[in-house]
Amino acid sequence: MRRQIPLVITFIVGSVLIISVFIPHKPFGRLGENFSVYFDIIAVFAFILGGGNLLRVHGNRIYRKHKDWPYSMVTVAGFLVMMIAGLFKIGGSPGITGDLTEPGSMFEELYMYVFTPLMATMFALLAFFVASASYRAFRAKNREATILLLAAFVILLGRTPFGVKLTSWLPGSLSFLEIPNLATWIMSVPNMAGQRAILIGIALGVIAMALRVILGVERTYLGADSD
Amino acid sequence: MSFFETIANIDRRVIFLFIGFAVIIPVLLSFSCTEEASPIVQAIFDKIESLPEGSKVLMSFDYGPSTVPEIQPMIDALLRHCCEKNLRIYMMALWGTGHNLISESMVDIIEHEFPHKVYGVDYVNLGYKAGNQGLINVILTDMKKMYTTDAVGTEIDAVPMMVDIRNLKSFDVILSLGGGFPGVKEWVLFGGDPGNVPVAGGATAVSAPLLYPYYPRQLLGLLGGIKGAAEYESALIKGYPKFKTHSHPGIDMMGPQTVAHIVIVIFIVIGNITFFVARRKEGDERGERGILK
Amino acid sequence: MKAFSHSLISCCLLGSILLATTDSIAQVECSDSVPSPLLPPSEVIAEDHPGDAGGAIIVRWKLSPDEAKRITGYEILRSTSPTGEFSSVGFAATGANRYVDANTEDSLTYYYKVVAVDVNKNASESELSPPARSSAQWFNFHLLNLLIIGGLICGAVIYFIAHAKKGKKLFLRRIAGLEAVDEAIGRATEMGRPILFIPGILDMDDVQTIAGITILGRVAKTIAQYETKLNVPTSRSIVMSTAMETVKEAYISAGRADAYSDDFVHYVTDEQFGYVAAVDGIMVRERPATCFYIGAFFAESLIMAETGNSIGAIQIAGTAMPAQLPFFVAACDYTLIGEELFAASAYLSGEPKQLGSLKGQDVGKIIAMSAIVIGAALETIFAISGSSLFGSLAELMHKLFSIVAG
Structure with missing residues (x-):
């Protein structure tokens, strides 16, 4: 029974939503959007589960002095500080319904001067990892790899003004061989x-x-296992 | 260990160091490059340019602080262009982090550079709403079902520019900035296509290739990464030379990007040279073993 | 199908741009310098927008004869009475001959006028449209082609699932990444190191996450038998709850309920790069021997896969995000590309019913490939010969594989 009920719900909801794509009339027309709203409501409540799990897992690690417990300490502290600053609008409009992003509020300051640079730093790591992965992956080991390597060269150079200058001397009749044009062709024909x-x-x-x-x-x- | 073996097994941190210098040095030297708008970028510029005064532009801030360096220059240039053309700008966010970014852009670009623009008449901040593509699904048919107030709590019907907005079809163009999820793709699939509203996008360079298949039919244009931003800034300066004196971070960042690309190309070349040397050496050794047999 | 319709559209667009250019050049040459009164648009028709839930009326008109010379656009006026006051409901750009008024009440009757506006803000008003009323429909005929093609594919999948129940053996090509799963788990067991499983960064409403969780269920069953430690950090609360239940059931069905711990699956953060930072930290500190990245990924894919590569882990990735596939291919040992991700759980289960669904997919591929080949051939023959027969057939194919938004 515990497994049958979710299966029945899945079957009914799935079938009805497929049908509703083709029937715009009430009550089918807006079922898709209504179910999206229901999902969001459930997701909001599920966050309590997530937050609770985070506190439980890391709280345990701190309590048991797990080998990496200082990291857990940072996680729990970060979670609590942001939550309290946001919930109680410290430094901003008092009360629970005040503006979260009011200039000068603690939440806004933390967001601007801690969260934003940290996130940008993580994303910026991508440039470094792209370089090391390219160095390792782009080797002309066989014919296919050589084509991939050449395409990578053209795209890398084609995305820079240097690539424009490199082949700008080509006569008009050969302009399709200019690196930016080749890069555009690779992106819009074979890539696409x-x-x-x-x-x-x-x-x-x-x-x-x-x-x-x-x-x-x-x-x-x-x-559950499939039967 | 031979020189080539050392190079072949180079520590990735050495590569990181070179990339770091390739970005930092051009930034310090203010090395920048000029750009020409490619057709995929020019298409967005032309669309904005063709809109009559008072047209409604929905701008969705679908990104977070991590991608600000790539996406913000696009936002700045698009906001300037829309303000210059006297279009009505509706700002919203599918990402929670987009809420603050709307406030910042409003202050930095609209309030600072176009002080005569009136909040609620020329531009409005609808803020962040949860729901991802589900939100788009809902506002496709009923905008006010999800937006009962603007971001600062004003009743939505008390905002003058919201009076004649019923759903997504009320907008002349949708601009989605941010290539993650939810982002440009969701706007195309759940908003632009079913609502028959033109969608243009801006995405990080990493996610832009995913969006090319939607251009030009489902996506009227695309700004891909810093290069896309730089191209739009160039088009804007070409069309409105007065913006030359304004900040243009996209164009400024093309210098460091160019140098970083060249450094990566050099590393790939070095990697291939060491690979061929090692393979030849291996072949020779195999050959020698064959003779001994 | 999509590729075909896109190429057709591109050709059509190019054609129409060329034609429009030629037209405008011709008209500019003939332009008269003497100003004449602005001619209005004509034949204004307003009718219910078809295939919708009501609340919209389509207004169509014949362009003003002055269109190419001086028109800047058309203003759409509306009233609920033919003699009442008309107010503006929208503006259509030059060249447009239709406008969708999406702000109508189904219970009211509307009348429309279209006003041509020129560069000097002169306006010229059309005749009144016939009355129109919006209403909701019971079937969206714009989606009839989708229903037929979708029905064919779904029918084929259901047929092969039912057919497989009879026990007919199906051939399935080898998927290297999935055959390596046992080896990867065995390696972690030998090394005494944990296994890291990342089910993507999207929620349970994304089918890639569902695929990731089903694979986690199969992998967890094997892990339970090997008694290896499993670590599943998640970036969504619902994914955490689902993954927890899935892993628990896998351990129970493997007869190792005693080895299960609630700490195997834990929530980290919804924030993309905060999640990556946490996962990278786990990798560097715990040095897992095997890393699975199965689900939906964005820019974080390479950051995780490169860190995994740096600690010498065996890495198996699977995603349907085309932009991330090159990163996984470059940094991982095995990558499940696109459809392989969705086939994986059927492949790992080895159950005939699940494998049957994969066979049904092939029917979809045959339809797509046939449409691409036939469409491209018709379009090419039409371009070379100019034959109207092939032109009409190409147009028909185009319509069959296009979804027309009202």
């Missing part, structure tokens, strides 16, 4: 064709996966 092929495969995979879930053939995500 490949992306679309992958997207078509993904769309079909999604259909099959969704049908397996709606029909109850796939039920591992419910914590």
Whole structure:
């Protein structure tokens, strides 16, 4: 019974939502948007579970002096400070309904001067990792890898003004060989064709996966084995 | 260990160091490059340019602090262009982090550079609403179902420019800035396509390739990374030379990006040279073993 | 299908741009310098917007004869009475001959006028449109083609699932990444190090996350048998709850309920890069021997995969985010590309019913490939020969694979 009820709900909701795509009339027309709203409401409440789990896992580590407990301390402190600053609007309009982002409030300051630079730093790491991954991956090991390598060269240079200057001497009749034009061609022809092929495969995979879930053939995500 | 072996097994931190210098030095020397708008960027500029005064532009801030350096220059340039054209700007966010970024952009660009613009008449901040693509689904048919007030709590019907807004179809163009989830793709699939409203996007360079398949039919144009921002800034300066004196971080950042790309290319070349040397050496050794047999 | 329709659209767009350019050049040459009164648009028709939930009326008109010379756009006026006061409801750019008024009440009757406006702000008003009323429909005929094609694909999937129940053996190509799962888990067990599983950064309403969680269920069952430590940091609360339940059931069905701990699955943060920082920290401190990245990923993919690579972990990734695939391919040992991610749980289960659904997918591929080949051939023949027959057939194919938004 515990497993049958979710399967029945999945089947009914899945089928009705598919039908509602084709029927704009009430009550079907707005079912999709209503279910989206229901999901968001559930997700908001589920955050309490997430926050609770975070405090429980890291609280345990601190209590038991787990080998990396100082990191847990930083996590819990960060969580509590941001939550209290936001909830009680410290330094801003008093009361629970005040503006969270009021200039000068503690939450706003933490957001601007701690959170923003930390996030930007993490994203900036990508540039370094792209460089090291490119160094390792772009090797002309075989014919396919060589084509990939050449394409990477053209794109990398084509995205810079240096690439424009490098081939700007070419006569007008050979302008298609200019690096920026080659880069645009690679992006809009072979890249786009490949992306679309992958997207078509993904769309079909999604259909099959969704049908397996709606029909109850796939039920591992419910914590149950398929029969 | 030979020289080539040392290079082949180079510590990744050495590469990181070079990339660091490749970015820092041009920034310190203020090295920048000029840009020409490519067709995919020019298409957005032309669309904004073609809109008559008072047209409604929905701008969605779908990004967070992590991508501010790449996305913010696009926002700044687009806001300047819309303000210059006297378009009505509706700002909203699908990302929680977008809320603060709207406030900052409002202060930095609209209030500072266009002080005659009136809040509620020329621009409005609708703030952040949870729901991702579900939110787009809802506002496709009913905007005021989700937005009962603006970001500062004013009743939505008390905001003059919201009076004739019913749903997404009420807008002349949707600009989604941020290539993550939810972002440009969700606006195309759940807003632009079903509502038949033109959507233009701005995305980080990493996520831009994912959006190319939607151009030009479902996506009227795309600003991809710093280069996209720099190209839009160039188009704006070309169309409105007075903006030359304003900040143009996109153009400024193209210098460091150019140098970093060149350094990566050099590393790839070095990597391939060491690879070929090692392979030849391996071949020779195999050959020698063959003779001994 | 999408690729085909895009290429067709591109060709059509290019064609129309070229035609429009030629037209405008011709008209500019003929332009008269003597100003004449602005001619209004004509034949204004207003009708209910088809295939919607009501609340919208389409207004169509014939362009003003002055369109190419001086028109800057068309203002749409509306009233609920033919003799009443008309107010502006919107503006259509030059060249547009239709406007969707999406702010109507289904119970009211509306009348429209279209006003041509020129560069000097001169206006010229059209005749009144016939009355129109918006209403909701019971079927969206714009989506009929989607229903037919979608029905064919879904029908094929359901047919092959039912067919597989009869026990007919199906051929499935080898997926290297999935065959390496046991080896990867075994390696972690031998090394006495944990296994890290990242189910992507999106919520349970994304099908990639569902695929990731189903694979986690299968992987966790094997891990339970090997008695290896599992670590599943999640970036969404609902994903955490689901993953917790899935792993727990996997341990119970493997007969190792005693080895299960609630700490295996834990919530970190919804914030993308905060999550990456936490995962990187776990990797560097705990040095997992095996890392799985299965689900939806964005820019964080390379940061995680490169860190995993630096600690020498064996890495298996799977995502349907095309932009992240190159990063995973560069940094991981095995990558499940796009559809392989969705096929993975069926492949790992080895159950005929699940495998049957994969066979149904192939029917979809045949439809897509046939449409691309036939469409491209028709378009090419039409471009070379100019034959109207092939032009009409190409147009028909175009319509069959396009979704027309009202």
